[in-house]
Amino acid sequence: MKIDLNTYPIWHPFSQMTEWPDLPKIIRGKGVWLYDEQGNKIMDAISSWWVNLHGHAHPHMAKRIKEQLDRIEHVIFAGFTHDPAVELCERLPKHLPQADWKFFFSDNGSTAIEVALKLGIQKYVQHDGVDKITIIALEDAYHGDTFGAMSAGARGFFTDPFEQHLFDVKFIPSPTAENKAACLSTFKEALGENNIFIFEPLVQGAGGMIMHEAEVLNELLRIAKEHNTITIADEVMTGFGRTGTWFASNQLSEVPDVICLSKGLTGGALPMSLSVCQRWLYDVFLTEDLNLAFLHGHSFTGNPLACSAACASLDLMEEEETWDRIKAISEMHKTAARSMKNWPGVKEVRCLGTILAIQVESDTTAGYMHPVRQRLYDAFMKHGLLVRPLGDVIYLLPPYAISDEELRWAYGVFEEVLREEIAEKNSEDVH
Ligand SMILES: Cc1ncc(COP(=O)(O)O)c(C=O)c1O
Numbered sequence: 001m002k003i004d005l006n007t008y009p010i011w012h013p014f015s016q017m018t019e020w021p022d023l024p025k026i027i028r029g030k031g032v033w034l035y036d037e038q039g040n041k042i043m044d045a046i047s048s049w050w051v052n053l054h055g056h057a058h059p060h061m062a063k064r065i066k067e068q069l070d071r072i073e074h075v076i077f078a079g080f081t082h083d084p085a086v087e088l089c090e091r092l093p094k095h096l097p098q099a100d101w102k103f104f105f106s107d108n109g110s111t112a113i114e115v116a117l118k119l120g121i122q123k124y125v126q127h128d129g130v131d132k133i134t135i136i137a138l139e140d141a142y143h144g145d146t147f148g149a150m151s152a153g154a155r156g157f158f159t160d161p162f163e164q165h166l167f168d169v170k171f172i173p174s175p176t177a178e179n180k181a182a183c184l185s186t187f188k189e190a191l192g193e194n195n196i197f198i199f200e201p202l203v204q205g206a207g208g209m210i211m212h213e214a215e216v217l218n219e220l221l222r223i224a225k226e227h228n229t230i231t232i233a234d235e236v237m238t239g240f241g242r243t244g245t246w247f248a249s250n251q252l253s254e255v256p257d258v259i260c261l262s263k264g265l266t267g268g269a270l271p272m273s274l275s276v277c278q279r280w281l282y283d284v285f286l287t288e289d290l291n292l293a294f295l296h297g298h299s300f301t302g303n304p305l306a307c308s309a310a311c312a313s314l315d316l317m318e319e320e321e322t323w324d325r326i327k328a329i330s331e332m333h334k335t336a337a338r339s340m341k342n343w344p345g346v347k348e349v350r351c352l353g354t355i356l357a358i359q360v361e362s363d364t365t366a367g368y369m370h371p372v373r374q375r376l377y378d379a380f381m382k383h384g385l386l387v388r389p390l391g392d393v394i395y396l397l398p399p400y401a402i403s404d405e406e407l408r409w410a411y412g413v414f415e416e417v418l419r420e421e422i423a424e425k426n427s428e429d430v431h
Contacts (some may be wrong), residue, residue, distance in 0.1 A: 001016070001019060001022070001023050001024070002021065002022055003022065003023055003027040003270075005017055005018070005020055007129070008179065011189070012276060017390065019374070020425040022047045024036040024040065025037045025067055028056075028057065029031060029044070029055075029056025029057050030055070030056055030057050031055040031056065031401045031402075032044055032045070032055055032056075032399050032401055032406055033056070034146055034386070036277050040384065041384060042381070042384050042385070042409060043180050043384060043385050043386060043406065043409075044056065044386050044398075044399065045355070045386055045387050045396050045397070045398050045410050046387060046388055046396070046397050046399060047268060047383055047384060047397055047399050048268060049263075050205065050237050050242075050263050050264070050397055051263040051264060051266075051268030052264075052267070052269045052399045053240055053241070053264045053268055053270030053313060053316070053317070053400055054267050054268075054313065054316050054322070054399060054400060055399045055400075055401025055402075056294065056399075056402055058401070060312055060315060060316060061267050061269050061309060061312045061313065061316075063312070064308045064309065064311060064312035064315075064420075065267040065269065065270070065305055065308050065309050066127035067308070068304055068305050068307075068308035070362065071303060071304075073304065073305055074300065074304060074305070075304065076194060076316050077110040077297070077301040077302035078297060078301075079106065081302075081308070081406070082302075082304050084304050084308045084310075084311055084413045085105070085302045085304070085307045086305035087307075087311050088103075088307050088310045088311050088314070089103040090273070091311070092274075092276070092314070093248040095178050095247070095250075095317075095419065096246070096247060096249070096250075096259065096276065097162060097247065097252070097255045097256075097407070098255070098278075099255050099278050099279070100146055100277065100278065100279035101154065101276050101277070101279065102276070102277055102278075102279060103274050103275075103276055104119075104274065104275045104276075104277065104294070105272065105273070105274060105275065105301045105302040106198060106272075106273050106274075106297075106298055106301060107261060107271050107298050107300055107301070107397040108144070108262055108271050108272075108273055109143075109144050109149075109234075109236035109237075109260065109262035109273055110143070110144025110145055110146040110149045111141045111144075111273060111280040111298065112234075112236060112260035112262050112273035112274060112275045113146070113148060113149040113152065113198070113232075113234060113236075113260055113391075114143050114144075114146055114147075114148045114149060114296075115260075115275040116198070116232045116234075116258040116260050116275045116277070116298060117135075117148045117149075117152065117196065117198070117232070117256065118148070118294070118296055119230075119275065119281060119285075120131060120133075120196040120232065120258070121196070121286050122285075123230065123281065123285075124194045126292060127284050127285075127292070128194065128224070130166070130193075130194045132192060132193070132194065133192075133194050133196060133198045134170060134190065134191065134192035134193075134194065134195045134196070135151075135152065135167070135168070135169045135170070135174075135194070135197075135198070135328050136169070136170045136171075136187065136190050136191070136195060136197045137144075137152045137153070137169050137170075137171055137195070137197075137198050137199065138171065138172060138173075138174050138175075138199050138200070138204065139154060139171045139172065139173055139174055139206075140154050140174060140204055140207030140208065140210055141153045141154050141171070141198070141199070141200060141204060141207060141208055142154065142200070142204070142205065142206030142395065143198065143200075143234050143236075143303050144236075145158075145249065146177055147162070147165065147166065148167075149257060150166055151163060151166040151167045151168075151169055152169055152198050154171070154207065154288045157369065164209075172190060172209075173185045174204060174210050174212060175199075175212045175213060175216035175217045175219075175220055176210065176211065176212055176213060176216070177213040177216070179216070179350060180213065180216050183216060183220070184216070184219060184220065184223070187223060187224075188223060188354065191223075191224075191227045191229070193228060194228055195224065195227060195228060195229035195230070196229065196230045196231075196232065196236060197220070197221075197224050197229050197230070197231050197232065197233040198231075199217070199220075199231075199232070199233060199234065200215070200233075200234045200235075200236075200237065200238065201213065201217060201233045201234075201235060201238055201247075201248040201249055201251075201252065201256075202238060202248040202251060203237070203238050203242070203243060203248065203351060203355060205353055205390075207237075207390075208357070208359070208388060208390045208391060208392075208393040209350055209355060209357035209390065209393055209395050210350075210364075211350045211351075211352050211357075214252055217252060218252055218253050218254050218372060219425055220355075221252065221256070222254055222316065225254070229253075230257045230258065230259050230281070231256040231258070231339060232258045232260065233248070233249050233256035233258070233259045233260070234260045235247050235248060235249060235259050235261055236259060236260055236261065236262045236263055236273070238266065239259075239261045239262075239263070240261075240263075240264035240313070240317060241264070241317065241323075241326045241354065242264070242353055242354055242355055242397065243352050243353040243354075244326060244327075244330050244352065244353030244354065245353070246317075247259065251334065252329070253425070255278075256365055257277065257280075257281055258275055258276065258277045258278070258281070259275075259276040259277075260273065260274070260275050260276075260382075261273060261274045261276060264313070265308050265310050265313070266310045266313060267299070267307035267310070267312060267313030267316065268313075268399075269309040269312075270303070270305055270306040271306065272303060272306035272307070272309075286377060303401060310313065319417055322400055325400040325401070325402075326353065326354055326400055328404065329353075329354045329398065329400065329402065329407065330353050330354055332404065332407055333351045333353075333354065333355075333356040333396070334351060335354065336411050337349040337350075337351045337356060340358060340411075340414070340415075343415060344418075344419075344422055345360055345361050345418050345419075345421060345422045346358055346359070346361065346368060346418065347359045347360060347361045347362075347392075353396065353397065354398065355396070355397050355399070356395060356396045357391050357393050357394070357395035357396075357399075358392065358393065358394050358395070358414065358418075359392060360372060360376075360392050360393075360418065360421070362392040370389075370391035370392045372389065372391075372392050372421070373389045373390075373391055375421070375424075376394060376417060376421065377389060378388045379417045379420060379421065380394075380413065380417055383413045383417065385410060385413045385417065396410055396414075398410070401425070
């Protein structure tokens with residue numbers, strides 16, 4: 001759809017509107033495919049910002065949401081409860097790392113993080129009477145765009161205008177194999193008497209699909225536990241099979257105190273999130289005094305439609321066929337990664353579970369704003385493949401509905417686009 005900035009009424013996210021004179025208008029989706037009004041089909045290889053698990057317009061998802069819509073669309077969640085919320089929270093513990101869990105609802109990944117941080121801070125300030133709290137996060141972290149989430153995320157052009165309004169956070173190197181020594185020593189130095197440690201377990205998505213060494217992360221969590229630290233695993237992206245297990249935390253031996261879930265929680269159909277916290281933290285707030293309660297909530301907290309979507313997604317996640325697909329995608333990624341390493345123009349290939357990331361060779365380190373980002377995006381779109389490069393990192397994070405053949409097609413487009421990119425760069429160098 002051609003956009004006339006004077007008359008088009010919408011302001012899109014993460015966008016300079018002048019960049020998008022022509023926006024594909026999507027009228028329907030099926031499986032991994034999006035269809036625009038001109039009849040073009042585009043493969044959604046990034047699960048529409050990592051949310052979609054089972055493919056678009058999945059009949060089972062639609063059925064359960066529609067059934068719920070006929071019963072009740074929404075009800076205030078303070079002082080009331082309902083079946084889909086209870087069902088969801090009774091079913092989830094079976095798949096989470098083993099612990100006694102309580103579930104606090106909110107609306108998106110960022111608010112799940114705000115809730116987790118506020119729980120930790122309120123616990124220290126109100127219940128322990130402590131005024132000095134050390135908050136520690138990973139370099140290159142991304143936890144969302146609200147103020148607490150921005151504070152805990154990497155600082156840069158996304159956060160620069162707000163810098164003086166963000167709270168202090170100490171950043172440590174990511175727990176990758178090569179960072180091991182620096183990561184552990186910086187963490188030990190950063191720790192105070194009362195700490196909160198927030199991290200994306202195993203894969204830091206927006207930071208460029210940075211992949212961790214589980215053992216280094218375990219070591220951090222062990223040290224954290226010895227130093228009065230509330231640990232928060234941000235599984236907003238990694239949850240629900242992306243890393244090859246239900247949750248990335250299932251691959252760790254240490255259990256975090258809080259796990260934040262969103263995106264795939266509803267199979268990508270409706271916005272919702274959970275800050276899943278260990279019983280001991282919930283119990284800290286459990287008194288007869290309302291002043292000591294966790295006084296936080298949103299109008300749409302615990303929305304029954306979103307909870308029904310989450311239950312429908314759990315139905316599908318619990319099917320063997322879904323795990324067969326997750327395994328098949330993971331295996332195909334591993335095989336593809338071995339040959340991609342040898343492609344010209346490729347600096348590094350990283351892969352875990354259903355996530356495959358290629359870091360392209362580049363002469364600058366401009367991070368997310370790397371000029372190659374838009375060029376590659378446009379080149380992929382010309383082929384009908386939706387990939388949003390994270391700076392010089394391109395990646396596939398598809399819905400599990402993708403077939404082997406569709407996945408092979410996506411690898412083929414990657415190869416072709418990278419070949420075109422090198423040819424273009426070479427011709428620029430000559431001129
Ligand atoms: C790890 C992680 N945490 C939090 C968020 C924020 O989620 P939302 O965009 O739903 O606010 C994201 C979004 O990409 C994310 O990847």
